[in-house]
Amino acid sequence: MGQVVTVGGVPLGAVQIYQYFDRLLACNDNDWPAIQTQLKKARPRRGSLSRILVREGATPRVSGMFYKAVVQAVLLYGCESWVLTDKVWKVLESFHNGAARRIARKMPYKVGEEWIYPPLEEAREDVGVYTIQHYVEKR
DSSP states (O other): OOOOOEETTEEOOOOSEEEETTEEEETTOOOHHHHHHHHHHHHHHHHHHHHHHHHHTOOHHHHHHHIIIIIHHHHTTTGGGOOOOHHHHHHHHHHHHHHHHHHHTOOOEEETTEEEOOOHHHHHHHHTOOOHHHHHHHO
16 A cells, blocks of 8 residues: 555555456455455345245255355355455355255244254255355365
């Protein structure tokens, strides 16, 4: 940020975040703006897609195929260049696992004062998805 770039003797203003081909680039090489943008884009797609598939009576396996083709493609757009810290993995896993649980209809529920968490592996198997790490490494 210490460099001043001029054009025709006029200094150009500095920006903290720059949008390049629908991808946010930060001056400090922080990937959080790009990751948050992809999460914001993926959430409404997950909701609208699930409403349609539930209304049409799609099985969890078919819904999982649509999730991978549409929602996950949006979520992981540009992930090849992200620096994936533990915090980033946790956020991506949370989104992915929540989607698998919703599609499989195996959400946590409360019985009395205790929360019951159906096995996540069962939900992923019913939906036909692997862990988010699998898909990121594949890319």
